[in-house]
Amino acid sequence: MLHSMDLKTFEAKAGMVAGTLKAMGNGRRLMLLCKLVEHGEMTASDLAREVGLSQPACSQHLARMRDEGLVSYRRESQMLWYAIADPRVETLLALLYQLYCKD
Amino acid sequence: MLHSMDLKTFEAKAGMVAGTLKAMGNGRRLMLLCKLVEHGEMTASDLAREVGLSQPACSQHLARMRDEGLVSYRRESQMLWYAIADPRVETLLALLYQLYCKD
DNA sequence: CGCCTCCTTAAGCACTTGCTTATTTAGCAT
DNA sequence: ATGCTAAATAAGCAAGTGCTTAAGGAGGCG
Numbered sequence: 001m002l003h004s005m006d007l008k009t010f011e012a013k014a015g016m017v018a019g020t021l022k023a024m025g026n027g028r029r030l031m032l033l034c035k036l037v038e039h040g041e042m043t044a045s046d047l048a049r050e051v052g053l054s055q056p057a058c059s060q061h062l063a064r065m066r067d068e069g070l071v072s073y074r075r076e077s078q079m080l081w082y083a084i085a086d087p088r089v090e091t092l093l094a095l096l097y098q099l100y101c102k103d
Numbered sequence: 104m105l106h107s108m109d110l111k112t113f114e115a116k117a118g119m120v121a122g123t124l125k126a127m128g129n130g131r132r133l134m135l136l137c138k139l140v141e142h143g144e145m146t147a148s149d150l151a152r153e154v155g156l157s158q159p160a161c162s163q164h165l166a167r168m169r170d171e172g173l174v175s176y177r178r179e180s181q182m183l184w185y186a187i188a189d190p191r192v193e194t195l196l197a198l199l200y201q202l203y204c205k206d
Numbered sequence: 207c208g209c210c211t212c213c214t215t216a217a218g219c220a221c222t223t224g225c226t227t228a229t230t231t232a233g234c235a236t
Numbered sequence: 237a238t239g240c241t242a243a244a245t246a247a248g249c250a251a252g253t254g255c256t257t258a259a260g261g262a263g264g265c266g
Contacts, residue, residue, distance in 0.1 A: 025124035
């Protein structure tokens with residue numbers, strides 16, 4: 001249980017989980033993740049257009065989420081196809097949808 | 104479903120959910136929330152001591168989470184007893200524990 | 207009242223975030 | 237090579253974050 005950890009371990013765990021939440025805790029990034037859940041895989045330019053971001057702004061958000069391990073991509077000629085990399089993130093998004101978006 | 108929303112509604116929903124994630128997306132605030140789940144109710148000074156924060160820093164984190172509707176408090180003479188205000192946050196924390204902290 | 211305790215709020219400051227525009231890299235096609 | 241498209245990266249800047257110290261409220265007790 002969480003309360004059986006010493007403070008250092010607790011801090012470390014909390015910091016890591018908070019990193020994930022922080023990476024998800026932005027309106028545009030959350031929209032990108034939702035689109036990826038919906039479509040499975042999308043190109044960077046499609047993602048940018050669908051959530052109303054400029055190409056560089058979108059790329060920076062994707063880079064941030066790559067660094068945090070939330071998304072990954074595969075190259076297909078010029079295009080990069082992005083997808084959610086961590087199943088736990090999909091689980092989280094499913095719960096968020098159920099809690100905040102259902103009905 | 105999310106993908107049936109128009110962009111404006113999607114933005115608004117995502118922004119609100121992102122607000123909650125952002126409020127949770129900080130190591131110390133996440134620790135505070137965990138402690139509140141664990142103990143049900145705690146005073147501000149107890150919270151500060153348990154997560155290793157100065158008293159003003161802790162108060163500012165609690166204010167932030169109050170503004171976002173995550174926590175609330177009741178006064179008992181000089182002491183303020185804090186608790187988690189939104190059952191959805193407890194549900195989220197339970198999933199986070201299961202996904203990231205179990206074993 | 208004065209004084210103490212518990213807690214919040216304010217002010218200041220280094221650091222981070224999220225956009226912009228401009229530039230660069232990578233791949234495909236002339 | 238040149239040119240074109242898809243995407244990342246860099247630089248710059250306003251706004252937000254998270255601490256610090258210092259100053260205010262709010263309630264109990266002499």
